[in-house]
Amino acid sequence: MIVSILPPLAKGFALSASLIVSIGAQNMFVLRQGLRREHVLPVVLFCAVADSVLVIAGVNGLGQLLAAVPGLSMALSLGGAAFLTWYAVGAFRRAMRSEALVVQDGAGLSLGAALAATAAFTLLNPHVYIDTVMLMGAVGSSLPEGQRLFFIIGASTFAALWFAAIGFGARFLAPLFARPVAWRVLDIVTGLMMTVIAVVLVRDVFA
Numbered sequence: 001m002i003v004s005i006l007p008p009l010a011k012g013f014a015l016s017a018s019l020i021v022s023i024g025a026q027n028m029f030v031l032r033q034g035l036r037r038e039h040v041l042p043v044v045l046f047c048a049v050a051d052s053v054l055v056i057a058g059v060n061g062l063g064q065l066l067a068a069v070p071g072l073s074m075a076l077s078l079g080g081a082a083f084l085t086w087y088a089v090g091a092f093r094r095a096m097r098s099e100a101l102v103v104q105d106g107a108g109l110s111l112g113a114a115l116a117a118t119a120a121f122t123l124l125n126p127h128v129y130i131d132t133v134m135l136m137g138a139v140g141s142s143l144p145e146g147q148r149l150f151f152i153i154g155a156s157t158f159a160a161l162w163f164a165a166i167g168f169g170a171r172f173l174a175p176l177f178a179r180p181v182a183w184r185v186l187d188i189v190t191g192l193m194m195t196v197i198a199v200v201l202v203r204d205v206f207a
Contacts, residue, residue: 007150008147008148008150008151008154009150009151009154011139011151011154012055012150012152012153012154012155012157012158013154013155013158014154015135015136015155016055016154016155016156016157016159017158017162019135019136020131020158020162021162024125024127024197025084025087025121025125025193025194025197026047026118026125028190028193028194029043029117029118029121030044030047030118030163030167031170033114033170034166034167034168034169035177035186037171038109038114039109039111039114040168040170041167042111042114042115043114043115044160044163044167044168046115046118046119046122047118047122047159047163048156048159048160048164051132051155051159051163052155052156052159052160054128054129054132054133055132055133055136055137055140055152055155055156055159056152057133057137058132058133058138058140058141059136059137059141059148059151060137060141061141062137074205076124076125077201077204077205078201078202078205079124080124080125080198081198081201081202082198083120083124084194084197084198084201085194085198087190087194088191088192088194088195091187091188091190091194092187092188092191094183094187095188095191125197126201136155139151140152140155
């Protein structure tokens with residue numbers, strides 16, 4: 001595997017890229033905030049800092065603790081499924097109301113609500129812990145102690161660049177989303193995605 005032969009900083013950067021770049025609930029929320037140009041910087045900073053903190057925790061042994069508490073994973077899965085279902089319902093309702101389908105319509109989230117939603121998308125998803133705390137933590141903790149800081153810096157750098165690209169880069173899609181139908185499609189896709197992820201989380205709990 002190519003990642004295994006990279007120096008620690010590049011290894012953290014590449015591994016973070018392979019795990020973060022996906023169309024998930026958190027990324028969809030950051031994209032939507034970027035399209036609405038609503039609290040983009042705080043949302044991007046929260047995601048980047050949270051990702052870095054989780055990687056640091058994983059490198060320092062939190063992964064072993066989570067693996068030893070199976071009930072915690074179940075609680076996160078059920079809590080995450082409930083939140084995603086609630087958000088999916090909201091997305092479907094938005095898709096049915098044309099008056100809510102414009103950028104900066106004055107009916108968006110407050111800063112507190114936006115950060116609370118960001119925290120929920122970030123921390124109520126057990127896959128986040130699998131990717132950052134367990135997988136990246138396992139790779140980082142296997143490195144010599146003097147190399148771990150560089151691994152963390154590499155992973156954190158990609159996370160910051162990725163979330164900034166989604167949040168601030170979304171404005172380039174503004175001409176497309178000037179049309180209400182584009183927002184309607186985005187909300188329908190978001191609702192379907194959140195529903196599927198919620199179902200998968202519940203299925204994994206009772207499998």
